[in-house]
Amino acid sequence: MELDQKTTLLIKISAAAATNALASLRSAITDAKALGVSNEILRQTVELALEIQQQPLSHTRHLTDQLLREPVKKKAASHDGASSPLHVHGPSCGCGHHHHHKN
Template identity: 60%
Template sequence: MELDTRTTLIVQISAAVATNALAALRSSVTDAKAQGISSEEIRQIVKIAQDVQEQPQSHARHLLDQLLREPVRNPQKPTPDHVHGPNCNCGHHA
């Protein structure tokens, strides 16, 4: 998938704002102006990126916690003399 130059510059500006990368922001804004993106549009892009940056990270943290949490129940390995039954709860039913 290829992105056009305009979209690439918008993404670069947004990423630079989100990460406070001033050198990258200077470069991407200079390139955007050279490509004909207006100063007002650049201001809007920066404002949107700043608004997103200021949003709470609770949803991302919640998802990350879910993805990285340890299993709730740690299945035990059955002993060699274990007999499987409907209520043995060993987690290793064949």
């Protein structure tokens, strides 16, 4: 997949804004304006990046780990809600199953 130059610059602007990389942000916005990207599109791109930046990095890491982990072949699901022994449930694992343990 190839991205055109404007799309690539918008991605760079978004990343620079989200990471507070001001030199990169200045360069990418200057280049995007030279290519004819409107100020409104540039503002929207930066605002979206800043909105996304507000999410804690730990949530990003956890979601990325979930989405990129290798699929595990599951045995037939049990009816008691027992989980796979490959995953240890805890208060910060994010899967939601640790709230349903039977005592």
